[in-house]
Amino acid sequence: MTSTEPASPRVLAEWHNRVQAEYRSAAITAQVLQWSIRFGLPRPLLDSAGRIVADELDHASLSHACLVALGGPDQPVDLDQAELSPRVAAEGPLASLVDTVLSAFCFGETFAVPLFSAMRASTTHPAARPVLDRVLRDEAAHRAFGWEALDALLDLDPEGVRARVGAALPAVIAAFGRAYGEAQDGPPLLPDERAAGLLDAAAYRRIFQDTLHGDILPRLARRGIPWAADRCYDPPA
Numbered sequence: 001m002t003s004t005e006p007a008s009p010r011v012l013a014e015w016h017n018r019v020q021a022e023y024r025s026a027a028i029t030a031q032v033l034q035w036s037i038r039f040g041l042p043r044p045l046l047d048s049a050g051r052i053v054a055d056e057l058d059h060a061s062l063s064h065a066c067l068v069a070l071g072g073p074d075q076p077v078d079l080d081q082a083e084l085s086p087r088v089a090a091e092g093p094l095a096s097l098v099d100t101v102l103s104a105f106c107f108g109e110t111f112a113v114p115l116f117s118a119m120r121a122s123t124t125h126p127a128a129r130p131v132l133d134r135v136l137r138d139e140a141a142h143r144a145f146g147w148e149a150l151d152a153l154l155d156l157d158p159e160g161v162r163a164r165v166g167a168a169l170p171a172v173i174a175a176f177g178r179a180y181g182e183a184q185d186g187p188p189l190l191p192d193e194r195a196a197g198l199l200d201a202a203a204y205r206r207i208f209q210d211t212l213h214g215d216i217l218p219r220l221a222r223r224g225i226p227w228a229a230d231r232c233y234d235p236p237a
């Protein structure tokens with residue numbers, strides 16, 4: 001594939017999904033910012049959340065430009081309105097903020113760093129490479145925001161937040177396990193598809209395990225939220 005030939009359907013599908021995911025991240029972070037203002041989180045965290053909203057909107061428009069450059073339709077990507085708000089917990093907005101920081105940032109953004117790093121490693125297409133350069137540059141700061149926000153929430157209510165996170169962990173781990181840990185092998189990726197930023201299922205599965213056990217669970221344990229080794233997530237055989 002040269003830069004003037006249309007990409008394969010699965011390359012176009014992947015970049016279509018990325019536009020949706022980046023736009024959704026912007027919307028979710030805007031709600032996190034609103035809740036964070038409401039509960040008086042430290043000003044530097046509020047400023048970071050505001051920058052992340054702008055970053056994610058940039059990622060969405062850059063990903064859309066890449067989709068079009070790869071041969072996708074030059075029209076807005078459809079969005080599911082229901083996906084653009086975090087789940088609101090019955091226990092109230094503070095619980096909703098804890099849940100969303102845990103899932104979208106401590107998990108989502110922490111997985112994003114090695115995933116985008118692995119994608120970028122083999123991406124050479126001129127439409128895709130600059131997008132992954134920019135996204136990867138931003139994701140480390142997004143990950144840092146998540147863990148700093150969790151620390152601020154632990155300062156607010158140490159026992160309550162620890163209990164909430166501990167109770168939420170099985171479902172959050174299972175959800176990311178379904179998304180990454182159980183990624184199903186398809187036909188092998190072609191070199192052009194790797195060059196356009198696609199990652200094979202084995203890489204998703206490996207990065208899921210490495211990041212969960214080597215990064216996320218140790219960070220939680222250091223915050224007094226242990227996860228017993230015998231409960232570690234393993235994908236179904």
Ligand SMILES: [Fe+2]
Binds near residue numbers: 022056135
């Ligand atoms: Fe992003």
Ligand SMILES: [Fe+2]
Binds near residue numbers: 109112138
């Ligand atoms: Fe992000």
